[in-house]
Amino acid sequence: MRKVLSFMVFLIGLGLGMIGGAALLAYAYQAAGLYPPDDATIKFIARERGWLKDDV
Numbered sequence: 001m002r003k004v005l006s007f008m009v010f011l012i013g014l015g016l017g018m019i020g021g022a023a024l025l026a027y028a029y030q031a032a033g034l035y036p037p038d039d040a041t042i043k044f045i046a047r048e049r050g051w052l053k054d055d056v
Helices: 002-032 039-048
Strands: none
Touching: none
C-alpha cells in the first residue's frame, strides 16, 4: 500500500513539475522575445507601415 501511495505521489509531482517547467520555459521565451508574432500582430504591423491595404 505504501509503494502504491509513493508511486501516485511521484506521478502527481512529475506531472506538476512538467507543467510548471513548461510554463516557466514559455515565460522565459516570451520575456526574451523569442516567440514569433501571431497573425494579428503581423497584420497590425503591416497596416501601421502601410504594407497592407484593406479592400473595403
